[in-house]
Amino acid sequence: MRTPTLRRRRITCAAAAAALGLSLAACGSDDSGDDNGGGDGGSEGVITLGYIPSWTDGLSTAYLLDRVLEDAGYTVEHEEISEAGVLYTALADGDVDMYPSAWPEVTHASYMEQYGDRIEDVGAYYDNAILTLAVPEYSDITSIDELPDYVDELDGRIVGIEPGAGLTEVTQEQVFPTYGLDDAGFTLATSSTSTMITELGNAIDQEEEIVVTLWRPFWANAEYGMRDLEDPEGALGEAEALHFLGREGFAEDFPEVAEWIEGIQLTDEEYGALEDLVVNQHPDDPAAGVDEWLEEYADVIGTPAAA
Numbered sequence: 001m002r003t004p005t006l007r008r009r010r011i012t013c014a015a016a017a018a019a020l021g022l023s024l025a026a027c028g029s030d031d032s033g034d035d036n037g038g039g040d041g042g043s044e045g046v047i048t049l050g051y052i053p054s055w056t057d058g059l060s061t062a063y064l065l066d067r068v069l070e071d072a073g074y075t076v077e078h079e080e081i082s083e084a085g086v087l088y089t090a091l092a093d094g095d096v097d098m099y100p101s102a103w104p105e106v107t108h109a110s111y112m113e114q115y116g117d118r119i120e121d122v123g124a125y126y127d128n129a130i131l132t133l134a135v136p137e138y139s140d141i142t143s144i145d146e147l148p149d150y151v152d153e154l155d156g157r158i159v160g161i162e163p164g165a166g167l168t169e170v171t172q173e174q175v176f177p178t179y180g181l182d183d184a185g186f187t188l189a190t191s192s193t194s195t196m197i198t199e200l201g202n203a204i205d206q207e208e209e210i211v212v213t214l215w216r217p218f219w220a221n222a223e224y225g226m227r228d229l230e231d232p233e234g235a236l237g238e239a240e241a242l243h244f245l246g247r248e249g250f251a252e253d254f255p256e257v258a259e260w261i262e263g264i265q266l267t268d269e270e271y272g273a274l275e276d277l278v279v280n281q282h283p284d285d286p287a288a289g290v291d292e293w294l295e296e297y298a299d300v301i302g303t304p305a306a307a
Contacts, residue, residue, distance in 0.1 A: 044072065047254065050079040050087050050096030052162075054193035056219060057242060058101040060278040061125070063286040064301070065100055067294065069257065072304045083164040084111060092118040094247045097254075105240035107131060107166030107215075118248045123262035124241035126217065126271055131167050131236045132228040133158065133175065134214040134221070136204050141211065143230035144175065148184035153209045159199050160190040160213045167213050170236060178235040188213075200224060217271050219279045260304035270300055 047069060051058030066076040079096050081087045088108070090096045092115035104112045104121070107129075112119070135141050141150055147158075158181070160168050168190055176182050196212055197220055203210035204224060214226060244261050251258035266274070273296070277289035 044074045046075045048077040048096045056279045060275045061100040063290045067290045085164045088115045099245045102243045102245045106237040120246040122244040122246045124243045125264045126242040128239050130216050130239045132214045134226040137225045151185045156185045157189050158211045160188045161193045163190045174235040178233050219275050256305045
């Protein structure tokens with residue numbers, strides 16, 4: 001299997017940068033290489049992809065872009081970032097070239113209000129993404145408005161993900177007040193996506209009641225047999241598209257890449273197969289999952305035109 005040629009850096013001062021609006025130039029990095037964009041690592045230039053690895057839509061699409069762009073002569077670098085606020089700051093400041101799976105229409109709307117004038121929308125690849133509160137299939141709970149009746153069984157907890165996630169913001173600012181969950185005695189327990197998944201798995205092993213913040217598309221829905229709770233008041237918002245967002249000037253610097261990316265459109269089946277192969281079938285080698293996906297779906301995405 002092919003191993004991607006990339007430089008991977010992890011930004012570590014996420015919380016401070018998100019809170020203070022600082023450029024990533026002020027953050028420490030474990031890599032001292034050159035900045036991105038038009039470097040000498042490949043015949044067509046260097047493209048840096050920034051994403052949060054535990055948000056597996058971005059992980060999957062990043063490795064998909066990596067494979068195709070490397071084959072086309074570009075050098076691809078990966079920036080693994082831990083918070084959405086830092087990721088949008090990095091994109092707006094030009095510290096990364098692209099966020100390969102953003103939710104700018106609803107979930108990340110507040111970040112787009114802050115940074116959107118320095119970000120380019122390169123294209124949307126999936127058009128039916130939704131936010132959910134979800135329970136295991138065995139649960140007796142069917143709707144968010146029933147949650148106050150189950151506060152004791154749930155120990156007053158809804159299990160969430162990263163504090164800076166758009167889903168966390170919507171849950172705290174829309175879902176909780178709309179359904180009176182604060183008054184009913186609930187709190188939203190935030191930590192990380194991986195911690196939420198671990199807690200979900202432990203609850204399912206014991207067949208205990210649990211409510212978690214989730215989204216679709218996401219591999220855990222099928223893996224854990226999750227059922228979305230009804231949202232009769234529409235507090236979680238409407239379905240939205242998943243977008244490729246670029247730094248300001250991306251399309252001008254990489255016109256062939258931008259034109260190619262704009263044409264990518266995945267169906268439920270195609271996206272589901274990609275995420276399953278990258279996350280579940282090849283968890284230690286995402287590039288191998290992409291290779292296997294391309295054996296069946298290469299004609300779905302095509303390749304960039306020659307520069």
